[in-house]
Amino acid sequence: MASQVSELSSESVAFRSALDVVRSVEPRVADAIGAELVDQRESLKLIASENYASPAVLLAMGNWFSDKYAEGTVGRRFYAGCRNVDTVESIAAEHARELFGAAHAYVQPHSGIDANLVAFWAVLADRVEVPALGRAGVRQVNELTEQDWAVLRRQLGDQRMLGMSLDAGGHLTHGFRPNISGKMFDQRSYGTDPTTGLLDYDEVRRIAREFRPLILIAGYSAYPRRVNFRLMREIADEVGATFMVDMAHFAGLVAGKVFTGDFDPVPHAHIVTTTTHKSLRGPRGGMVLCGPELAAQVDRGCPMVLGGPLPHVMAAKAVALAEARRPDFQTYAARVVENAVALAEGLARRGASLVTGGTDNHMLLLDVSGYGLTGRQAEAALLDAGIVTNRNSVPRDPNGAWYTSGIRLGTPALTSRGLGVAEMDEVAGLVHAVLAGTRPDAGPDGAASKARYLLDRAVADRVAGQAADLLANHPLYPTIDLG
Numbered sequence: 097m098a099s100q101v102s103e104l105s106s107e108s109v110a111f112r113s114a115l116d117v118v119r120s121v122e123p124r125v126a127d128a129i130g131a132e133l134v135d136q137r138e139s140l141k142l143i144a145s146e147n148y149a150s151p152a153v154l155l156a157m158g159n160w161f162s163d164k165y166a167e168g169t170v171g172r173r174f175y176a177g178c179r180n181v182d183t184v185e186s187i188a189a190e191h192a193r194e195l196f197g198a199a200h201a202y203v204q205p206h207s208g209i210d211a212n213l214v215a216f217w218a219v220l221a222d223r224v225e226v227p228a229l230g231r232a233g234v235r236q237v238n239e240l241t242e243q244d245w246a247v248l249r250r251q252l253g254d255q256r257m258l259g260m261s262l263d264a265g266g267h268l269t270h271g272f273r274p275n276i277s278g279k280m281f282d283q284r285s286y287g288t289d290p291t292t293g294l295l296d297y298d299e300v301r302r303i304a305r306e307f308r309p310l311i312l313i314a315g316y317s318a319y320p321r322r323v324n325f326r327l328m329r330e331i332a333d334e335v336g337a338t339f340m341v342d343m344a345h346f347a348g349l350v351a352g353k354v355f356t357g358d359f360d361p362v363p364h365a366h367i368v369t370t371t372t373h374k375s376l377r378g379p380r381g382g383m384v385l386c387g388p389e390l391a392a393q394v395d396r397g398c399p400m401v402l403g404g405p406l407p408h409v410m411a412a413k414a415v416a417l418a419e420a421r422r423p424d425f426q427t428y429a430a431r432v433v434e435n436a437v438a439l440a441e442g443l444a445r446r447g448a449s450l451v452t453g454g455t456d457n458h459m460l461l462l463d464v465s466g467y468g469l470t471g472r473q474a475e476a477a478l479l480d481a482g483i484v485t486n487r488n489s490v491p492r493d494p495n496g497a498w499y500t501s502g503i504r505l506g507t508p509a510l511t512s513r514g515l516g517v518a519e520m521d522e523v524a525g526l527v528h529a530v531l532a533g534t535r536p537d538a539g540p541d542g543a544a545s546k547a548r549y550l551l552d553r554a555v556a557d558r559v560a561g562q563a564a565d566l567l568a569n570h571p572l573y574p575t576i577d578l579g
């Protein structure tokens with residue numbers, strides 16, 4: 097036994113010890129953490145927004161940095177004793193600037209939504225508040241008269257935003273009513289071409305000319321193609337809009353130099369936001385990149401819209417960004433796209449219908465109506481067979497945003513596990529087999545249901561078995577053995 101213990105990797109020792117400490121206080125939590133590893137190992141994860149962060153990233157988060165308040169920015173804190181937080185925040189920002197070629201990086205946002213709020217308020221401050229202060233001849237809002245303040249508040253709430261429509265793959269935080277952004281901005285959206293499914297830049301230009309937004313936003317969470325950010329910037333310039341890109345989904349492809357030139361948002365946008373946990377493969381969090389013009393306003397994110405920074409997460413962001421600067425991350429990013437293309441081709445060859453006919457990023461949108469299913473039925477049937485996806489609207493979806501007609505599939509997570517192009521074809525076969533083996537079931541009233549379905553048990557068992565074999569050949573966190 098002694099020799100077995102000495103063979104444990106340092107990562108196994110670290111996680112085992114940490115779990116022992118947790119277990120001594122609340123064993124159910126330690127058990128849940130262990131169970132989550134088992135679940136993640138055993139599921140064929142095609143969720144386009146998820147990934148697996150490295151053990152170094154995970155370990156950088158679990159420590160006493162969590163105990164520290166660090167409101168403010170590096171070297172300008174409202175709390176004493178922040179020198180080590182300054183160190184990690186500076187390193188994270190430095191890696192972000194170098195990796196993405198940005199003049200300024202703000203690494204405090206706790207999530208993608210928070211990063212967007214920071215960006216929106218930075219632009220509102222720069223373009224609405226600062227000019228108003230100038231007109232009033234004062235330096236800060238507290239010096240405005242009650243009347244000028246009332247006017248400014250109305251102006252801040254009366255600005256326009258133009259973003260991609262939800263059913264074309266845009267994100268709720270790009271000015272849609274259920275989100276705070278939709279309550280802040282008067283929003284219009286641009287969609288995709290009804291025949292090709294592709295972004296129609298002429299249409300974006302037409303709407304922008306008519307609507308004249310303060311902010312033109314590009315970025316998506318369910319669009320399987322690249323966006324030409326140079327063209328989008330030209331449109332923004334033409335109508336005097338600030339051009340913002342939310343690269344939450346595809347930041348890893350920018351970091352990994354798959355999206356370059358016109359497809360790299362950083363040189364073209366005034367401000368770029370992202371998550372750090374999707375294709376970028378870092379801890380859950382967000383980030384804002386910008387030029388020098390907006391830097392000071394962006395740095396006001398906390399306490400403007402953010403709670404105190406999370407130094408432990410900034411430490412993990414620094415580690416993840418350091419990883420993303422290594423050459424092997426470029427290999428990873430290239431494989432993510434190769435895998436998505438292979439998955440798309442494998443599905444198309446089996447007769448499946450893909451929105452835009454394929455992909456050139458990390459995700460694809462499968463229109464499941466050809467299988468006679470709703471997205472909800474497809475998602476549930478796939479899960480029964482051990483394949484984790486999520487349902488998603490397709491453009492002009494007849495089934496709405498709840499049932500939907502689509503399934504979104506992404507390759508960042510499986511690529512992190514080491515699956516390649518050959519395995520993607522196998523995965524395409526499994527997905528197709530489940531969908532072809534599923535049919536809608538009638539509801540209690542005998543009418544066809546959008547939620548109920550019948551999945552052939554033999555198909556489900558066969559697919560689950562094959563999926564388990566694929567995963568066993570590509571172990572997740574192979575250096576971690578919890579015993």
Ligand SMILES: *Cc1c(COP(=O)(O)O)cnc(C)c1O
Binds near residue numbers: 269317371
């Ligand atoms: C995921 C996503 C977000 C939100 O990120 P959270 O970290 O969940 O807040 C914002 N914008 C886009 C485009 C996204 O895909």
